[in-house]
Amino acid sequence: MRFKRLSSACGLKVSTISLGTWHLPRLPERDDWGAYKIDKEELKKVLKVAIDNGLTFIDTANRYHGGMSPVDLRHVGNAERLLGELLKAYDRQELVIATKVAGRMGPGPNDEGLSRKHVMWQIGESLRRLRMDYVDIYYMHRHDPETPKLEIMRTFTYLVQQGLIRYIGASNIPALDLMEFLYLIKEYRLEPIVVLQYKYNLMERGIERDIIPVAKRHGLGLAVYSPLAQGVLTGKYIDVKSRKWRIPELSRATYMKSISRRYFTDENLGFLLDYMEFARSKGLTPAQLSLAWTINMERRWKVPIIPIVSVSRLSHLEEALAAADVQLNDDDLKYLDELSTKAKVL
Numbered sequence: 001m002r003f004k005r006l007s008s009a010c011g012l013k014v015s016t017i018s019l020g021t022w023h024l025p026r027l028p029e030r031d032d033w034g035a036y037k038i039d040k041e042e043l044k045k046v047l048k049v050a051i052d053n054g055l056t057f058i059d060t061a062n063r064y065h066g067g068m069s070p071v072d073l074r075h076v077g078n079a080e081r082l083l084g085e086l087l088k089a090y091d092r093q094e095l096v097i098a099t100k101v102a103g104r105m106g107p108g109p110n111d112e113g114l115s116r117k118h119v120m121w122q123i124g125e126s127l128r129r130l131r132m133d134y135v136d137i138y139y140m141h142r143h144d145p146e147t148p149k150l151e152i153m154r155t156f157t158y159l160v161q162q163g164l165i166r167y168i169g170a171s172n173i174p175a176l177d178l179m180e181f182l183y184l185i186k187e188y189r190l191e192p193i194v195v196l197q198y199k200y201n202l203m204e205r206g207i208e209r210d211i212i213p214v215a216k217r218h219g220l221g222l223a224v225y226s227p228l229a230q231g232v233l234t235g236k237y238i239d240v241k242s243r244k245w246r247i248p249e250l251s252r253a254t255y256m257k258s259i260s261r262r263y264f265t266d267e268n269l270g271f272l273l274d275y276m277e278f279a280r281s282k283g284l285t286p287a288q289l290s291l292a293w294t295i296n297m298e299r300r301w302k303v304p305i306i307p308i309v310s311v312s313r314l315s316h317l318e319e320a321l322a323a324a325d326v327q328l329n330d331d332d333l334k335y336l337d338e339l340s341t342k343a344k345v346l
């Protein structure tokens with residue numbers, strides 16, 4: 001695994017692929033409230049193989065559970081707790097841990113968002129769950145229009161000064177609000193936002209319009225989520241013989257109805273069959289081609305792009321690791337540009 005600078009706005013180096021924890025390896029059994037139980041043994045293996053292979057950039061969030069979405073208040077914090085338990089076996093200094101704040105963590109009026117009160121509460125809770133004394137990157141998980149931006153940036157700056165977080169990230173913030181944050185940081189000489197986190201894959205390229213130009217102008221890195229379109233780009237939801245959609249047992253689509261609602265269209269079926277054929281012609285699996293595409297797109301946009309992939313079994317991780325150094329040429333990217341115009345996610 002190679003390492004690269006996260007962005008030109010900071011000196012942090014990260015692995016070229018990041019491991020996400022929104023969804024984790026699952027057992028077929030569910031708990032009393034209907035959430036899949038997490039396969040801790042498989043997760044332990046995944047973390048070992050990832051870290052042994054240099055994939056040391058790990059992404060989580062205070063709300064993640066690992067086998068449920070949306071996550072109810074009984075289950076929030078589970079992914080951080082599992083990481084805290086399992087990462088104890090590793091050298092903290094070798095790891096780059098990112099977590100997020102803003103999602104609802106309790107029933108009260110101050111139990112979500114980016115107010116100073118909420119953020120100061122949640123950084124303590126995240127560190128306790130993770131059993132760590134700092135996180136490397138702390139993201140605003142989403143926009144909070146009810147907290148002044150200066151309050152947010154001053155709070156995050158304070159966390160850096162206190163040594164509780166090393167760097168600041170922003171996720172899912174609309175481009176105009178992001179520009180306002182960047183302006184305030186400069187005006188008030190606050191700690192910078194160094195990395196952005198948004199959805200980006202061959203079927204969902206919306207950030208090319210507004211977020212990528214902002215990242216480029218301000219030298220920000222991009223950690224991109226759902227690089228496999230939540231598994232759709234692996235081809236797992238297609239029965240190639242009958243050219244029909246299908247939902248395999250235990251897959252994410254069994255408990256996230258939005259996957260079939262948003263992706264399972266005739267246009268996307270046609271796109272995916274051609275896409276899978278192209279991957280085969282390149283000697284890659286569809287998952288590897290998708291990850292390689294995001295990594296290779298940094299040549300075009302001239303900003304660091306790091307895909308964050310979730311895996312529900314060890315073989316998924318092994319497939320992803322093999323994609324880290326795949327080179328796509330300009331003709332490949334052009335062909336995929338044309339092909340992706342056929343995909344329409346609802």
Ligand SMILES: NC(=O)c1ccc[n+]([C@@H]2O[C@H](COP(=O)([O-])OP(=O)(O)OC[C@H]3O[C@@H](n4cnc5c(N)ncnc54)[C@H](OP(=O)(O)O)[C@@H]3O)[C@@H](O)[C@H]2O)c1
Pocket residue numbers: 019020021022023059060141171172197198224225226227228229230231232234236250251252253287308309310311312315316317319320
């Ligand atoms: N900032 C945000 O708001 C935000 C939002 C979403 C995600 N994220 C972060 O980004 C990470 C990645 O997002 P994502 O989970 O949507 O990513 P993704 O990589 O697009 O989808 C991962 C899913 O694809 C399936 N998969 C992976 N490799 C496979 C393979 N080789 N063959 C077949 N299926 C495979 C697995 O699904 P099955 O479980 O069905 O097997 C896996 O859970 C998350 O874990 C999280 O850390 C952040």
